[in-house]
Amino acid sequence: MQTPSVEESPGARREAAREADAADPLASFRDRFDVPGTYMDGNSLGPLSGEAEDAIRRVVEQWREHAVEGWTEADPDWFHYGERLGAKLAPLVGADEEEVAVCGSTTVNIHTLVATFYDMANGGSAAAADDPGTVLVNDLDFPSDHYAVRAQLRQRGLDPDDHLTVVESRDGRTVEEADVEAALAREDVDVLFMPGVLYRSGQLLDVERLTAAADDHGAYAGFDLAHSVGAVPHDLAGAGVDFAVWCHYKYLNAGPGAVAGLYCNREHFGTTPALAGWWGHDKGTQFDMNHEFTPAESAGAFQIGTVPVLAAAPLDGALDVTREAGIDALREKSLALTDYLVALVDDLPDAFSVGTPREHARRGGHVAVEHPEAYRISQALKDRGVVVDFREPNVVRVAPAPLYTGFEDVLDVAEALRDIHEADAYEAYDVESDGVT
Numbered sequence: 554m555q556t557p558s559v560e561e562s563p564g565a566r567r568e569a570a571r572e573a574d575a576a577d578p579l580a581s582f583r584d585r586f587d588v589p590g591t592y593m594d595g596n597s598l599g600p601l602s603g604e605a606e607d608a609i610r611r612v613v614e615q616w617r618e619h620a621v622e623g624w625t626e627a628d629p630d631w632f633h634y635g636e637r638l639g640a641k642l643a644p645l646v647g648a649d650e651e652e653v654a655v656c657g658s659t660t661v662n663i664h665t666l667v668a669t670f671y672d673m674a675n676g677g678s679a680a681a682a683d684d685p686g687t688v689l690v691n692d693l694d695f696p697s698d699h700y701a702v703r704a705q706l707r708q709r710g711l712d713p714d715d716h717l718t719v720v721e722s723r724d725g726r727t728v729e730e731a732d733v734e735a736a737l738a739r740e741d742v743d744v745l746f747m748p749g750v751l752y753r754s755g756q757l758l759d760v761e762r763l764t765a766a767a768d769d770h771g772a773y774a775g776f777d778l779a780h781s782v783g784a785v786p787h788d789l790a791g792a793g794v795d796f797a798v799w800c801h802y803k804y805l806n807a808g809p810g811a812v813a814g815l816y817c818n819r820e821h822f823g824t825t826p827a828l829a830g831w832w833g834h835d836k837g838t839q840f841d842m843n844h845e846f847t848p849a850e851s852a853g854a855f856q857i858g859t860v861p862v863l864a865a866a867p868l869d870g871a872l873d874v875t876r877e878a879g880i881d882a883l884r885e886k887s888l889a890l891t892d893y894l895v896a897l898v899d900d901l902p903d904a905f906s907v908g909t910p911r912e913h914a915r916r917g918g919h920v921a922v923e924h925p926e927a928y929r930i931s932q933a934l935k936d937r938g939v940v941v942d943f944r945e946p947n948v949v950r951v952a953p954a955p956l957y958t959g960f961e962d963v964l965d966v967a968e969a970l971r972d973i974h975e976a977d978a979y980e981a982y983d984v985e986s987d988g989v990t
């Protein structure tokens with residue numbers, strides 16, 4: 554896909570952006586969504602599509618019609634809802650259908666998967682092991698990941714400060730794969746747990762390389778794909794990844810707090826999850842109500858309680874849209890949009906800079922635009938109809954999601970940034986954040 558050139562004159566610049574939009578084969582997908590303003594926050598919460606809304610309505614109607622019989626009589630039935638959506642997601646992450654399940658939240662899935670693999674690395678119980686190794690993370694991770702891993706270490710009677718290996722970023726923006734490899738060589742690591750894309754800078758990590766390195770050092774490899782699923786194609790099975798977690802409310806547009814997803818490599822089917830529950834029991838005998846847990850022979854074993862059908866329904870519709878567009882075409886357009894954004898930010902006054910790696914192989918779906926007044930600029934953008942978010946200390950995250958964003962939208966963002974900076978318009982805003990940004 555052609556990235557528009559950054560022309561000298563404003564008129565020619567806009568013309569080039571419009572031409573690129575006119576040539577965009579994915580342009581019509583925007584009509585499927587209700588997009589509020591110039592929406593660049595789809596890496597936080599994607600907008601509503603007609604398909605997602607219809608899927609919710611369908612489940613509400615099934616509930617009205619069938620009540621409890623919906624578990625078996627709804628079409629498709631609710632009993633296998635998590636497995637069925639997992640199968641529908643599998644091509645997006647490069648997995649077999651049974652290797653993916655839709656359940657829980659990202660954080661709950663981190664609890665159960667990291668704990669399961671940590672125990673497995675220690676003969677089934679890290680608490681009973683003589684000298685358990687560590688869980689390998691990095692200092693730019695999303696905080697919830699560390700809260701969950703630390704909590705699981707404490708649950709096993711271990712001091713997180715002794716059993717967490719934290720790879721330090723060299724520049725506060727990115728994590729070098731070589732530093733992860735060095736930590737694996739230096740420390741006794743049992744589980745590597747890394748992001749696919751860093752939530753702040755948007756760096757895309759090399760999943761295949763990190764998995765191979767973990768494998769070389771006898772560690773399991775798990776990933777948090779919250780910022781890459783739906784934006785970047787993955788090949789989890791091909792890379793030999795052991796487990797992964799992600800959410801669906803960002804690039805997959807499944808709505809606020811939508812049910813999350815997980816992947817478990819089929820090599821590990823049959824393992825009893827650290828947080829077992831009846832919804833992960835073998836489906837054929839779940840209603841025998843035995844007190845002994847028999848895990849499903851699939852990623853579905855990591856489900857805990859009853860699948861929240863209403864909170865999973867929008868994903869059903871939203872996935873139809875993503876699958877129709879195709880993840881490879883979406884990635885191609887995403888790179889063209891972020892290339893364009895990077896070029897436009899380079900052309901802004903020097904106070905702005907790009908905090909995201911420029912190489913395609915190291916960039917996810919959003920761009921970190923850095924500015925000393927990033928917080929107040931993000932507020933001023935919102936008042937101009939440009940929705941972004943702010944991340945401490947100096948990042949405006951701009952996510953031109955390819956399903957509903959065009960090149961002219963990206964140009965609008967860059968022009969709003971220039972105007973706000975040149976007119977010092979951000980000075981009208983409070984320096985204090987009101988909480989959710």
Ligand SMILES: Cc1ncc(COP(=O)(O)O)c(C=O)c1O
Nearest residue numbers: 658659660695697752777779800
């Ligand atoms: C990278 C990452 N991990 C974990 C989470 C937490 O997800 P949840 O609130 O769905 O548990 C988020 C939320 O945005 C995230 O971005």
